Amino acid sequence: MALTAAPHALSRQVYKDATELQPGEFTWEPDLSPSGAVAVIVSLPEQLVHVYRNGVRIAVSTCSTGKPGHSTPTGVFTVLQKDADHRSSTYNNAPMPNMNRLTWSGIALHAGNLPGYPASHGCVRLPLEFSRRLFGITHIGTPVIIAGSHTDPWELTHPGMVLNGYAENEFEEVVASLDGKSHPSDWDSAEARPVTTMIASSADLQILMIENGEEIASSKLTIDGPPILGEHVLVFRESHPGQRGMAWHGISHHEDPAFPHRPEELVINRIRADQPFISLMQRKLHPGLVFTITDLTLHPDRRTGNDFVIMTVS
Template identity: 55%
Template sequence: MAAKTRLSRRNFSALLCVSGLSMLAGPLAGQHVYKEINALQPGEYTWHPERQPEGSVSIVVSLDEQRVHVYRNGVRIAVSTCSSGKPGHETPTGVFVVLQKDRNHRSSTYNNAPMPNMNRLTWDGIALHAGNLPGYPASHGCVRLPLKFSERLFEVTHLGTPVIIAASGSSPASAVHPGFILGDYSEGEFERVLATLEPRKRPSDWALDDAYPITSMIASSHEERIIILENDRQVAEGPLIWDGRPLGPHVYVLHGPDDGLRGMQWQAITYDGTVAQADHDLTRVGTDHAFRQVIAHHSHPGMIFVFTDLPLHPENRSGRDFVIMS
């Protein structure tokens, strides 16, 4: 789902991702190092999955830092240097999800150029993949990574993994809704939610055709609507009820129940670096009783909930993309 923006994603087509055969030159393999993040040199990365062995993975690409941050259940487990789009071919900011994975991908447009460990973000050319890292933005829109880092990242992503591309980095915060999604807390609700979510635990690599689809929700204050997408198609919509203030560009990833607070725990990330980090408060938004039941039916750990103040324009989607561009 794309919001109206000055960028025309239909016109990007294949121009966005090519890095050419020269991508095999330079610091491609990469090196795992033990350094402060701001001291990483091109091709260097850190990787510490033991800090949080389980839970939902999300990725934040910080364009001004030229860094990729990997979080699991809100804990940062890895950081890598990267190379994003060069002037005139800038990598767009916004919320994306992994649409396709291909360990040995090659460009169908540019001389069969190799793009190893590709995590596709749009069908018209934006992806995460291994490539040349000169130390500055140099691609035609993709986010290039060190080869060894891209191999490790490929192992922990799945179809539907959220990727937030921001002008500047935004560290995730934790947000807990006191009841279930968009609903007031009621006695016994927590137990009913646990029973509902139990059979929907996300497998290690959730394919588009698996029994439990990937769910995304988008709340637009402009449209005063909430839409639900399963995999890449809209399946439901309902009214948005909120406090009237701007929602802000935020994305929430559902981790699951918080036993201590008897509510649902979310990882909250602001995806537009031009907007100050806000207090993440899911209680600001709601919907009517009937649509809450629809949301509950489609919910699962790992689903994402996007806030935007932009209009929703399904006609601007390219193929099966899910994108909120800022």
């Protein structure tokens, strides 16, 4: 296959293994999974960005993250704002093309210089052409996991709603609640629907529901078995009539330490919420909803303002 022309020398699509990518190079194969929920994983040790759509990796890019003294925070974020022609309000009006904002304090994905090592003030710099393509498939609410490593997503089909065990009789009710709801990437410019996220903390034994950045509900979290869960992100896909369940994609930041040899998706069977919270979740459920499970506290110091959770800080 021929190389695709890029806007500048340090941004080009190539066809090689991810481990062989040089600074500024990226792979991009969207036809491997043409539609569905997108999740982005930034691996700090690899200095690579992995893009998954419907659980299939469609792209890998080199990147440059925070230099010493300006570390890129690790954890789970969602895209809060998008601006194709953004300029920094902190660093001399510096251009930040194709900016996907992750925190209101200034962490974002954007195009920038790629020297082959961590060199930013905390942001994740990307090749210009890759940043343009990524900008085209993300939306407000797209999950971005910044981690010390990356793992491939796993699939989960759960009968009925999560958080209340295997309730197969709920399937038709949940499917009915999804009628007319689409994934945010499919919304047109006139649609202004709320993007819903949930965060469950084993440290606080609490689960929160956040809508457009504002907390709208909470519940006591009940855990079956040992009171540790690991770190996981679930992205809701759709109902699955064949298996009579709700289909999710999961990404584990850290596996369930209580059961390290069990399938990762079984962690969801160990947690419960109060019925009013579950009922609200059923009404709010939409394709692309992000559900984070963490062993860290939901204390404000672990959060980026009122938007989402930072699991850890590097």
